[in-house]
Amino acid sequence: MATVARENIGTLHDKVSVKLTKEDYLPSFEKSLKQYAKTANVPGFRKGMVPAGMVRKMAGQAMFNEEVVRSAGKHLEDYMQKEKLAIFAQPMIMPSESPVRLDINNPTDVEFTFEIGIKPEFEIPALKNKAKLTAYKIIASDKMLEDEMGRLQRRFGKVDEQETVSKDLDIIYSTYEPCDAAGNVTGDKIEDTEELSMMPAKLKEMLMGKSAGASMVIVPAEICTTEELPKFLKDPLKAGEEAANNHYKLTITKVGLLIAKDMGPELYAAVFPSTEVVDAADFKEKVRVELQREFDRIARERYHNEIFELLVHSTPITLPENFLKRWMREGGEKPKSAAEVENEFSGFEHQLRWQLISDEVIRDNNINVTRDEVKNDIKTRVLAYYGMDADEEAPWMDGYMDKVMQDDKMADETFRRLLTDKIFLALEGKFNTEMKEIGEEEFFKLQDPHSMHHHH
Structure with a gap:
């Protein structure tokens, strides 16, 4: 008769030993072997007529190993269900200096040891005490509204081709290719479109007066200031700081000038194709409504991020770190080094804490999503x-x-x-929330929620 024993080896970290007698696994092994013999295809024998000794010799040891491990796993699972253990991930066989050796010709009692990480019980003080939070209502300024209307005029405008680069508003269509100092190309081409005014100051001077087809060799660190360099490396070059002193061949493919679309019926129809726009004042109001809708989305997203960070950082949750780190090293598709695990653990722990908290919120609020809801959402988006x-x-x-x-x-x-x-919808009403009106410039200067709440 199989026996299961459990021993604590750390914080929420237990060792579970499963001891099997041969009577626990031999009957099911013999049954599996007979079943296999009935279906085995062996050249020279009719199906189901393969001698038992041959079947045993061909597949017996592998099936024996599988059945012993399966039996140990089943007894472990039955034990955890009986004890109502909520665990992280899957049990892991403990490393041993003398690993279990199984021999089909000498079935004996055998013992497996597993380690498990147990999920903690916890309370969420921020919900219990209705913590104070601030939600923002972003008020778009007249300038922001005018800027948005100008952006729409440019977006639906047209590009007139120009002979040469001559003004800040010119659009430069170009390619960047890794090369050597002499301009011999050594890598793949990167295409870019950028308004001249947005380029590094020194590069603007170099491009002024040039026309389509002109090319030059540049070194990012030589044409950018310290402030300009990170942005230029990221876009257009899509490279890291290691590329700062590399050579690139820049070739102008086209020079254009964006002509903004005039305010009028054509612009109204382009921006709001399925809505009637009466006049410029009506257009401005509709743009304001759309802009406000987007600001409301951004503000709500921040409010949700603040809820997330507050709960993650203020909820006292103890975790079985040693087990989790081993699981990160060995439990994935690809093993990780100890250094990789240490580097990734903080982010992993952050998300794990949220997963535990959100599971609790789901249970407490009976939250669920039906297949019909999934289907209707996809249909609406289509x-x-x-x-x-x-x-x-x-x-x-x-x-x-x-x-x-x-x-x-x-x-x-x-x-x-x-x-x-649904989780955030349920959480929105569980705080003492102050609604505050704020201008867009002030809003975007606010400290991000992670920095505000990070202290665990």
């Missing part, structure tokens, strides 16, 4: 993509949705997003 309303006829939609719902990745991503939305 219709929006094609500019259609929910009540418009789309005969192709049912077949399309059947195909989409077979895409596990899309369905899973939609499920997770809807679940997250």
Whole structure:
């Protein structure tokens, strides 16, 4: 009869020993062997007529090993269910100087030892005490509204080709290619489009007066100031700081000038294709409403981030660090080094704490997402993509949705997003929240929520 014993070896970290007698695994092994003999295909023998001794010799040891391990795993699982143990990840076989050796010809009592990391019990003080939070209402300034209207005029404007680079508003179409000092290309081409005014000051001087087809060899560190260099390396070069002293061949492919679209019916229709716009004042109001909608989304996103950081950093949760670090090293598809684990553990722990907290919120608020909700959300997004309303006829939609719902990745991503939305919706009413109006410039200067709450 199998026996299971448990011993604490650290904080929320236990060793579980499963001792099997041969009677615990031999009957099921012999049964599996007989079943295999009935279906085995061996040249020279009819199906089901392979001699038992041959089957035992061919596949016996592997099946024996599998059955012993399966039996140990089942007894461990039964024990954890009986004890109602909530654990992280999966039990891991403990390393041993004398690993278990299994021999089909000499079945004996055998003992396996596993280590488990146990999920902690905890309270969430910030919810219990209705912690104070600030939610913001961003008020768009008249200048921001005018800037947004100007941006829309430029977005729907047209580009007139120019002979040479001559003004800050010129758009430079170009390519950057890694090369040597003589301009011999050594890497792949990177395409870029940038307004001249946004380029490093020294590079602007070098480009002035040049036309399409002109090329030059540049070194990022030589054409950028200390402040300009990081941005220039990231975009357009898509490189890190190690590329600061590399050579690049810059070639102008086109010079253009953006001509903004005049305020009028054509612009109104381009910006709001399915909505009637009466005049410039009506257009301005509709732009203001859209801008406010976007600001509301950004403010709500910040509020949710603040909830996330507050709960993660103010909830006292003890974790089985030693077990989790071993699981990170050995439990994934690819083993990690101890140094990699130490480097990644802080971020891993941050997300794990949120997972435990959100699981608690889901349980306490009976939150769930149905398959119909997932399907309806995907359908709504598809219709929006094609500019259609929910009540418009789309005969192709049912077949399309059947195909989409077979895409596990899309369905899973939609499920997770809807679940997250419901979690934050449930949390929004559980704090003592002050609503504060704020200008957009002041809002974007606020300290980020992670820095505000980080102290664990």
